[in-house]
Amino acid sequence: MGCNKLATLMKVARVTRDYIKPSSITPPHLRNFKFSLLDQLAPSLYAPMVFFYPMQDISNIKAATSYRVNHLKRSLSPFLNRFYPFAGRIKDHVSIDCNDAGVEFFEAKVINTCLNDFLRLPNANALKQFLPVDIESNKSMDHLVHVQTNTFECGGMALGICWSHKITDGGTASTFMKGWSSMASGLGDEVVPEYVASSLFPPMDSSIKQHALKLDKDRTTTRRFVFDGSKIVKLKDKVASKEVPKPTRVEAVSSLLWQCATKASRANSGSQALSVMSQSMNIRRRTLPPLPDTSIGNLVGYYIAKMEENSDHIMHLEDLVTKQRQGKTEAINNYAKKLQGNDAYVVIQELFKEAGSLLRRDDVEFFKCLSTCGDGLYDADFGWGKPAWQSLVSLGYKNTFALSETKEGGGIEAWVTLNEDDMAIFEHDLNLLQFASSNPSVIEIQSEQELLKQVERRLIFDDPTYDFTLLTW
Structure with missing residues (x-):
């Protein structure tokens, strides 16, 4: 179907x-x-x-x-x-x-x-x-x-x-x-x-301005791509460098998505607009002192990485990973560890100032990446087993990458939202498809067929009066 x-x-x-x-x-x-x-x-x-x-x-x-x-x-x-x-x-x-x-x-x-x-x-x-x-x-x-x-x-x-x-x-x-x-x-x-x-992080009693978000949904489309754990290992080896010898899987995957999406955008527009990616990060373990993992609230920070042009009009993957790592390190030192001071609002405003100026520019392609990898959402067992699949739901905003865990094997699932023309190029990028599968089945067909056989045997031998109309797998 x-x-x-x-x-x-x-x-x-x-x-x-x-x-x-x-x-x-x-x-x-x-x-x-x-x-x-x-x-x-x-x-x-x-x-x-x-x-x-x-x-x-x-x-x-x-x-x-x-x-x-x-x-x-x-x-x-x-x-x-x-x-x-x-x-x-x-x-x-x-x-x-x-x-x-x-x-x-x-x-x-x-x-x-x-x-x-x-x-x-x-x-x-x-x-x-x-x-x-x-x-x-x-x-x-x-x-x-x-x-x-x-x-x-x-x-x-x-x-x-x-x-x-x-x-x-x-x-x-x-x-x-x-x-x-x-x-x-x-x-x-x-x-x-x-x-x-x-x-x-005490609130301000007076009304404060929320940071700017460029939430464009005009002619966007969303696709799912899954990076198997074994493919991520190969991708991490490929993007490793002297500056970042051990990249994280999120750094590796998000850099590849960013590179391929930028290539698609530039191919359609014919321009070499500055490409920027904002990445979210959990700051609970990055404050001084670190906060418990069970701390409730919107405890995230953001860092920005810029894709600088070279003679190939695109930055190589290992360089993009390096840019991300530099942005993350700077954000931790200049943001997460300073939030608990008296000038927390000033620190946050400085962080958003650059993002806001980039978002307002017409010559900038701005990508946003969020990740729940490592949050343990597959542990949600209410007494009848862990979920067969857990998924984020795309809000449909242009140029977003939403990353989450796969159930097993250390893989990553990505919901990618781009405008329709860019997606038409992006989803056929051979560099992307070398490491990612486009919307693979969540279930294993062989194990499902075996389960069906077991169900049929049980219905036939254990309960011949069972209503077969319920068997709608």
């Missing part, structure tokens, strides 16, 4: 809407939750993700599906006692009213598509149907998190979650998922969130 056909045929129908509230009332002294300065400067956007869980026990699909949805609801309520800000509402640019209003929770049914059909050929537009809110609108932006369960006819589930970027980065989303799944499964230690950001 083609991905466009899949997106057209698949329908997601909501059947219930609830608000899950903390099981205990938030104490009065915790009702007014302060944003940090970094939260205040964060854009008013959603951070959307979807987690896919197959049905492991097919003995009673309807009962098992109902159990899983109810179990998520029951475990979310006591979980919100510790993660109480997420059950509140954004009051103003300074604070959250932790009023226990609850997390909006939708239940939905997926029609005309089975989980494995979707996982064979993931589609960026179809992914959006699994989300609890329309990420294109500003509706319910006072909410901190929305949840939606999407149940397939085969019993599989897609768990869609939208977090407000005003308090959530990749690290916070990871802590949220680890805490919720740990409570639900009882398999891990209790996750204790740390609410230290506002004391370390």
Whole structure:
């Protein structure tokens, strides 16, 4: 089934809407939750993700599906006692009213598509149907998190979650998922969130200007590329240099994406516009002293790398990696380690000043890269196994690379959004395809066929009266 056909045929129908509230009332002294300065400067956007869980026990699909949805609801309520800000509402640019209003929770049914059909050929537009809110609108932006369960006819589930970027980065989303799944499964230690950001980076009481974002969505298209772990090892060897002898996998992959996207843009425009890439980074372990990984908030920094021209009109990969490493080192020294001083706002403004000036220039091609690699999002086991696939959902903004982990093997999955003309060149770049596969199947066909045989044997020999119409793999 083609991905466009899949997106057209698949329908997601909501059947219930609830608000899950903390099981205990938030104490009065915790009702007014302060944003940090970094939260205040964060854009008013959603951070959307979807987690896919197959049905492991097919003995009673309807009962098992109902159990899983109810179990998520029951475990979310006591979980919100510790993660109480997420059950509140954004009051103003300074604070959250932790009023226990609850997390909006939708239940939905997926029609005309089975989980494995979707996982064979993931589609960026179809992914959006699994989300609890329309990420294109500003509706319910006072909410901190929305949840939606999407149940397939085969019993599989897609768990869609939208977090407000005003308090959530990749690290916070990871802590949220680890805490919720740990409570639900009882398999891990209790996750204790740390609410230290506002004391370390105090908010400004007066209204402050958010940093500029060039959010162009005109004629953009999104494609998925997967870098297998073994291919990344080869890519890292290729881009290693005297300056950066041991590049990280994110540095290697993002540099290749940046190079190929710039080549495509320049081929279409005929110009040699300055190419710049902004990369996000987790600053929890880069402050003095380092912050706990469970610190809640938008605790990210950014660094900028510029692609300088040479006689080939393109910078070589090892040079791009070096530029990234230099930008990261400078950002750590001049940004992350100085944020806890009295001039934190000045430090942040200086960081955004250069980015803002570049964003306003017409002769600059600006790329943005974000990564959740290393955040452990595949550890979200609610008691029925880890997700078969976890994916970021593209917001559709031009010139963005969204990187996340593959489930196994140290690979990286990239959702790349470019304008349509640039993508037509980019997705056929032989340098890219040497290391990346274009939208490969998430599931292993051979193992799926073996599973189907096992299911058929069980149905035939163990329960001959089983309703075969449920077998919609």
